[in-house]
Amino acid sequence: MDIFVKEHKVFDLINNNYHLLPVINRFGVNLGNKDKTLNEICKINDINIDFFLAIVNTYNNKDYFPEKELKSFSPLMIVKYLKKTHTYYTNYMLPKLEKLLHKLIESDSSDSNQLIVIEQFYFKYKSELLLHIKEEEEKVFPLVEKMVNNKTYDAGFNIHSYEKEHSDVDSKINDLKNLIIKYIEPTYDENICYEFLVTLFRFEKDINDHARIEDNILIPQLLEIERAQNE
Amino acid sequence: MNKKVYILHRSAVVQNGLAEILHHNINCEVKLFESFPDFEIVSETLGDKYLVLVEDNQLNSSSFKSFIRNRNGVSVIKIINSFTQSTGNDTIYLYDNAGEIVNKVNVAFEQMTKPEKGEDTLSTREIDVLKLVALGYANKEIADKLHISTHTVISHRKNITEKLGIKSVSGLTVYAVINNFIDTSNINISDLL
Structure with missing residues (x-):
């Protein structure tokens, strides 16, 4: 399975795995963001993008281990x-x-x-x-x-x-x-x-x-x- | 496991032909019989887990049917003496090629060696153990009540869990209650869980 990166959009996330709906909700990320990237959305909502990606990727992919990101949040x-x-x-x-x-x-x-x-x-x-x-x-x-x-x-x-x-x-x-x-x-x-x-x-x-x-x-x-x- | 195949067929050509094909391709022990009565006489010495390839007219005889009924370790493939071919794995046709025959026999062996997982019928002893587990007894107490060792209790519990797919004690209790293994008229079930 793919790894999500900051250039992806909310639609990519949810279309790939709709179980992520409540996950992004826990970050305060709503739907209706038009074509904004995850990076832009995280900035607007004051969310650490590395943290956001570490969570959605760990959640989405059993084999994912956020080694690099661990130190950044x-x-x-x-x-x-x-x-x-x-x-x-x-x-x-x-x-x-x-x-x-x-x-x-x-x-x-x-x-x-x-x-x-x-x-x-x-x-x-x-x-x-x-x-x-x-x-x-x-x-x-x-x-x-x-x-x-x-x-x-x-x-x-x-x-x-x-x-x-x-x-x-x-x-x-x-x-x-x-x-x-x-x-x-x-x-x-x-x-x-x-x-x-x-x-x-x-x-x-x-x-x-x-x-x-x-x-x-x-x-x-x-x-x-x-x-x-x-x- | 040493694989055993017994062939019941009136034709010596068919018997030996099948035996030849099996010997070349599968590591197994093959014995040949002309008819069911010949086979039945020695059947006690043949073990309890084997595959029989049997001519269809003998397969349908009532004596063969009753012989096979209570033998869970025995699998059957029937041999049909006609010029038809099929895709079914439980039938060998005389015009099947060697590869097809080997394949059918291998499939039968694979099914035989599969553990009986998901088979949810518990033995009487397992039900005894399950009842006591459901009533909240510890392994040691169950062992004393049933006059068996704690080790045996643990092994029964392992088998019960494997058969039912239920791990937790409360889950097992629910299973015992819904199957009426324990009388709940005088107990509050939620106390047991």
Whole structure:
């Protein structure tokens, strides 16, 4: 897959990968920019273009690693971006999934409780995800701020413990897909079910790409800071 | 795995011709039989995973059909003695060229050696383990209850996850509940998750 550069336009980005729509939105970039290049748009919106490209390319391409760009923007920018992503999950994605799941249950013509159990499983997943988000916001992000500002920080929770974290939360979303696609009796409205699944797939993809930004951008930057401070 | 092919055909020319083609192209063990009864007598000694190439009139006999029914490791390719050619992989025609025959046999072997992934029927023992996992028991407790080793419990759990495609304990619990493996009339399901 191609790598996006500053001469590209928003249309190139979205036409290539429409999953980038919410990503550019997190930067405050709207549609309707006519033929402006990404570079021009970033200038207008006061966005670091290297940072913008590092994020969209990491998001767009699993094998992309922004080695050169890493030094040209602050980890604090990433934290700000990640927080916006969290807000997108909690304020938009999760409520949307819940609404669809609720509609799906209402459409069920049988008297089985299968979908109710699925909903309970979903809520279990949600509570773990929210806990994970809370951990990041309350522990990881403040740690990043302290590291960047060269302040001392509690060695008990460091980047190395953070590196290993996300995993079980990921397997639950996969289990949810599996249960619905393979095992639930299809006594519901199919179109609602498909819409729920498509939303779930989109959400899963976004979460995975979000995790990759943490692993490929944030953590290498923090390790670099740590190395510099130890010298 | 040592590949085994058994050929059931009345014609010695066909038997030996097929055997010759297979020997030249596939590393496998070939045995020849004239009829199903000859084959059946020794069948117990032939292992439980093999491919049979069988003349179509014998294939359709009720004795062959009932023989094959409960043998999951056995794959069948039928041999049709007529001058037609086809694209199907489960049939060999006498006028197929050697390459086609080799290809069909190879495809059959590939399908046989595929692990039964995605096969979602759990064994009775696996269901026993799944029930206890769903009820929240730890591996050690499950081992004690079922009088098996913890190691065996872990291996059952691995197989269950592989068969179902479900990894998390809560996911497995949901599977157990929707399949009525556990009685939920007196439990609050969300407590189990």
